[in-house]
Amino acid sequence: MSVSVHDLGLVFTGGAIGVGVRFALEAGFPSAPGGWPTTTFLINVIGSLALGMVSAWAALRGRETVRTRAIRLGVGTGVIGGFTTYSTFSVETVRLLGDSAPLGMAYAFGSIVLGMLAAFAGMRVIEGAAGRGRA
Amino acid sequence: MTIVLAMLAGGLGGVARFVADATLTPRLTRGFSWAIPLVNVSGSLALGILAGLTSRDPSLGPAAAILGVGFLGGYTTFSTASVDAVRLWRAGGTRRSVFYALVTLVGSLAAAAAGLALGGGAL
Numbered sequence: 666m667s668v669s670v671h672d673l674g675l676v677f678t679g680g681a682i683g684v685g686v687r688f689a690l691e692a693g694f695p696s697a698p699g700g701w702p703t704t705t706f707l708i709n710v711i712g713s714l715a716l717g718m719v720s721a722w723a724a725l726r727g728r729e730t731v732r733t734r735a736i737r738l739g740v741g742t743g744v745i746g747g748f749t750t751y752s753t754f755s756v757e758t759v760r761l762l763g764d765s766a767p768l769g770m771a772y773a774f775g776s777i778v779l780g781m782l783a784a785f786a787g788m789r790v791i792e793g794a795a796g797r798g799r800a
Numbered sequence: 801m802t803i804v805l806a807m808l809a810g811g812l813g814g815v816a817r818f819v820a821d822a823t824l825t826p827r828l829t830r831g832f833s834w835a836i837p838l839v840n841v842s843g844s845l846a847l848g849i850l851a852g853l854t855s856r857d858p859s860l861g862p863a864a865a866i867l868g869v870g871f872l873g874g875y876t877t878f879s880t881a882s883v884d885a886v887r888l889w890r891a892g893g894t895r896r897s898v899f900y901a902l903v904t905l906v907g908s909l910a911a912a913a914a915g916l917a918l919g920g921g922a923l
Contacts, residue, residue: 668822676818677811680874684810688803688869713882720883738818742880747814751876751904753869755844755912756851762909773909777901780882781889788886 672738679743687748699764702757705750706776712749713780716741717787725795802862806870813874836880837904843876844908848915855920 687708696702719741726733754776762769817839824835847868854864881904889897 668819673815673818676814680814681807681811684813684870684874685803685807687873688806688810688865691869692803709878709882712879716879716883717886720887742818743814745879746817746877747810747874749878749880750869750873751840751878751881751908752843752847752872752912753876754878755840755908756847756916758909759848759912759916773905776878777882777885777905780878781886781901784879784882784886788883 672734675735675739676743676746679739679745680747683744683747683749687750691753696757699761701768701772702754702761705753705757706772709749709754709776710779710783712745714783714787716745716749717784718791719745719787720784721788721791725791802865805866809866809870810874813871813876816871817875817877836877836884837900837907840876840881840904841907841911843872845911845915847872847876848912848917849919850915852916852919852921 690708691704694704696704719737723729723733723737723741729737758769758773760769761772817836820839821833821835824838825833850860850864850868850872854860881901885897885901885904888900
């Protein structure tokens with residue numbers, strides 16, 4: 666895939682926005698040490714829902730246009746990609762597992778499963794609204 | 801302000817992910833590749849190291865926030881992992897999807913644990 670400076674600008678700007686929102690939320694709603702990381706959990710699940718919607722929208726578009734690409738890269742790769750985080754999730758899970766194996770496993774599998782369900786739901790909402798099945 | 805620096809770092813992290821994906825994903829595979837899992841595993845290793853270091857030296861806190869929450873948070877992505885796993889499930893069936901999700905999860909957790917040990921002074 667060839668990458669243009671314009672693409673990089675879209676991803677950078679979107680990423681900065683997504684990271685900013687997550688940073689503010691995590692600072693405003695920190696999780697208690699040893700407790701369920703609610704903020705990260707909600708961010709990752711809601712972000713998965715949103716990206717499911719963007720992904721389905723882009724797929725239904727057919728041939729990619731300049732505008733479709735801009736939204737896919739700026740909003741999808743950028744904002745939502747920056748908003749969600751796998752690294753924080755991983756470190757939180759490892760720490761939780763150290764305190765309580767059941768809690769750590771619940772967080773890990775809960776996040777993965779709900780994230781996938783949310784992504785699927787997002788896709789289905791957009792596909793349903795378009796009156797079509799998957800592209 | 802820390803959040804502004806974190807946002808700039810986050811934008812760069814997203815760009816790093818984008819470039820890695822573009823570089824590692826062959827043009828013809830229609831979007832499925834191991835690029836994002838690699839990004840997530842490497843990002844988890846790096847954050848583990850940062851977190852380990854910060855636990856030893858709390859004065860690293862602000863820098864760790866910018867690099868960790870900012871750059872690495874922008875670099876790694878949970879949403880893409882979710883969407884890709886679902887797309888695999890819809891196209892290729894349950895087994896491929898579960899394999900993909902598990903490899904990312906186990907790889908990232910192992911990397912984070914290794915990083916925490918390294919940063920925390922285990923070696």
